[in-house]
Amino acid sequence: MKYADVNGKLADYRRQIASIRESMRETLATVEPQEVKDYEFASAEGSVHLSELFGEHEDLIVIHNMGVACSYCTLWADGYNGFHQHVVTRAGFVVSSPDRPEVQKKFAESRGWRFPMVSHADSSFAADMGYVSAKGGWMPGVSVFRRDGDVITRVSDTGFSPGDDFCAIWHFFDMLPGGIGEWPGPSKGRPSCCESH
Known part of the structure; x- marks a missing residue:
């Protein structure tokens, strides 16, 4: 796809995400503490x-x-x-x-x-x-x-x-060709603390 076409598609995804966030805030407002x-x-x-x-x-x-x-x-x-x-x-x-x-x-x-x-x-x-x-x-x-x-x-x-919303580095990596790639490198790897519990 051409650069402009991809940018348009990604902008649409971001609008959908923003809409979902608004729905999440509305739902949160109804929670019983x-x-x-x-x-x-x-x-x-x-x-x-x-x-x-x-x-x-x-x-x-x-x-x-x-x-x-x-x-x-x-x-x-x-x-x-x-x-x-x-x-x-x-x-x-x-x-x-x-x-x-x-x-x-x-x-x-x-x-x-x-x-x-x-x-x-x-x-x-x-x-x-x-x-x-x-x-x-x-x-x-x-x-x-x-x-x-x-x-x-x-x-x-x-x-x-x-990859969550609480650490901005993931979202910068998402914009790179290949995404996260091999980061943080084969010598470090994914820490066991972040595997499924």
Whole structure:
């Protein structure tokens, strides 16, 4: 097909995707929130409760990160630096992983991460939210919470996987001839943490 014809077809696909996203937002607006307890986490500054992570906001975004063992979770987290300063003007934002706070702190410093992190290692948070697999492995994703007085509810969540909407690099690769190709290279390969759980 000619370049102009392909561009037109792709533009039509993007309009369809935009329409689906609008339908998803409309569906999300009808969901009955799931009440959750005020989980306790560990952080580099000491213990902290879920309710404290909201800061001045009524909404909170919590990333379910699998920790330093997952190179793809690191890839997603590298991307949060760019928009963290913007997202916190609208909602609280924190990355939760099973790593201990001292491990998180050292790794975050090595990556230049500026967003807050908490450890759910000693809580049932990840399991209760559905981010532990049937085999007992951690799973990546995001949960969104709302605080109304002393009541905290989860209003939405979704899992992460290579090619999803939460890591922009996939969409740039989609535009290259051959797509993702051999990236990240035969020596690295696809990490086992992102295989089916």
